Amino acid sequence: MHKDKVVKMARVFLLEKSDVYRLYSVRQEGLLPSTYIICSAGLRKVLYSPQLAGNRLLDAMEKNAQLFAKLLQRRVLAKAKRATICELVFLSGGLYYALNSGFRRLFGYALPQCFIGIQRQRVEGTQGQFRAVCGYENFESLPDKANIIIGDTIATGSTLVRGIQLLLDAAESKGYSLESISVVSLAASTEGARKLASLAKNHIFRQHPSCKVSLFASEMLFHLMPDGTDLRFLMPNSIMPPESRREALLRYGGYLSKNMKCAVFDWGTRCKNPALHWKEFLEFASAELESGKMDAKGILALKRMKREAEESLSAMRLSL
Numbered sequence: 001m002h003k004d005k006v007v008k009m010a011r012v013f014l015l016e017k018s019d020v021y022r023l024y025s026v027r028q029e030g031l032l033p034s035t036y037i038i039c040s041a042g043l044r045k046v047l048y049s050p051q052l053a054g055n056r057l058l059d060a061m062e063k064n065a066q067l068f069a070k071l072l073q074r075r076v077l078a079k080a081k082r083a084t085i086c087e088l089v090f091l092s093g094g095l096y097y098a099l100n101s102g103f104r105r106l107f108g109y110a111l112p113q114c115f116i117g118i119q120r121q122r123v124e125g126t127q128g129q130f131r132a133v134c135g136y137e138n139f140e141s142l143p144d145k146a147n148i149i150i151g152d153t154i155a156t157g158s159t160l161v162r163g164i165q166l167l168l169d170a171a172e173s174k175g176y177s178l179e180s181i182s183v184v185s186l187a188a189s190t191e192g193a194r195k196l197a198s199l200a201k202n203h204i205f206r207q208h209p210s211c212k213v214s215l216f217a218s219e220m221l222f223h224l225m226p227d228g229t230d231l232r233f234l235m236p237n238s239i240m241p242p243e244s245r246r247e248a249l250l251r252y253g254g255y256l257s258k259n260m261k262c263a264v265f266d267w268g269t270r271c272k273n274p275a276l277h278w279k280e281f282l283e284f285a286s287a288e289l290e291s292g293k294m295d296a297k298g299i300l301a302l303k304r305m306k307r308e309a310e311e312s313l314s315a316m317r318l319s320l
Helices: 003-007 042-049 054-075 093-099 099-107 158-174 190-207 242-259 267-272 272-293 296-319
Strands: 011-017 020-027 035-040 085-091 113-122 131-136 145-153 179-186 213-216 219-222
Touching: 003 219, 020 054, 020 242, 035 054, 035 242, 042 054, 054 093, 054 099, 054 131, 054 179, 054 213, 054 267, 085 099, 085 158, 093 145, 093 267, 113 158, 131 158, 145 158, 158 179, 158 190, 179 190, 190 213, 267 272, 267 296, 272 296
Parallel strands: 035 213, 085 113, 085 145, 145 179, 179 213
Antiparallel strands: 011 020, 020 035, 113 131
């Protein structure tokens, strides 16, 4: 089936609405029944501000982490014992989801944490295919009857799948069961969401039949480009509620909402190496502004972001 037809079959329903957020349920063959889309001003601040990096980005994510924590508590963890709730951190990108901070600020307790060091390696001779290689793992804090929380930016889904496979192995070696696995993502692709659903069906549910697997995505499920890295907004394989489409067009216009290089760029670089991120963003912005392809709204938006990135990079250099 053609991708355009697949997307048209997706159904998105509003579940919750407040002054701070809207939570939608996504229904489509190949996705988990518990696939959600969160819309909020805080999440949009990060997704529509690729020039945002360093302290300002980390501050924004700490606020978003409280929203993630609130929704996890409402949708998955309401009946879970506190001792069973554990964060699985994918190094290094998962650190910047600040989920532990969100739980501490909202509920007053810190999460036990397990850690996995995973790197994506491009499969030689392919376009957009990666394998995930683990260099470090620590499951000392894994409890029995665990309710696992993961923060991950999901492109191909290779890192997420490999990380959960290691979690399943660790639980099996300890003789432990898993009650739930919840993934929160600032930017998740439709393809990655499908990979998670396939993993749940073929592996998680077979080993842990009562385990609930959920995905909480921000704003939409993004279109994954052929390079296996870049996530685009209004493209054929994107799935979103109507408000997300309106927001993309309002902020970016027709051209940039399809051609912004990536919703988050390289998440790890953006968080841990702001200077390099700003350089990469400025290269992209300069090339697009010089291309002559952009509409007026996109030009205004990109010029503003470029100016802010230049100011941030200059301020960092002056402080050295």
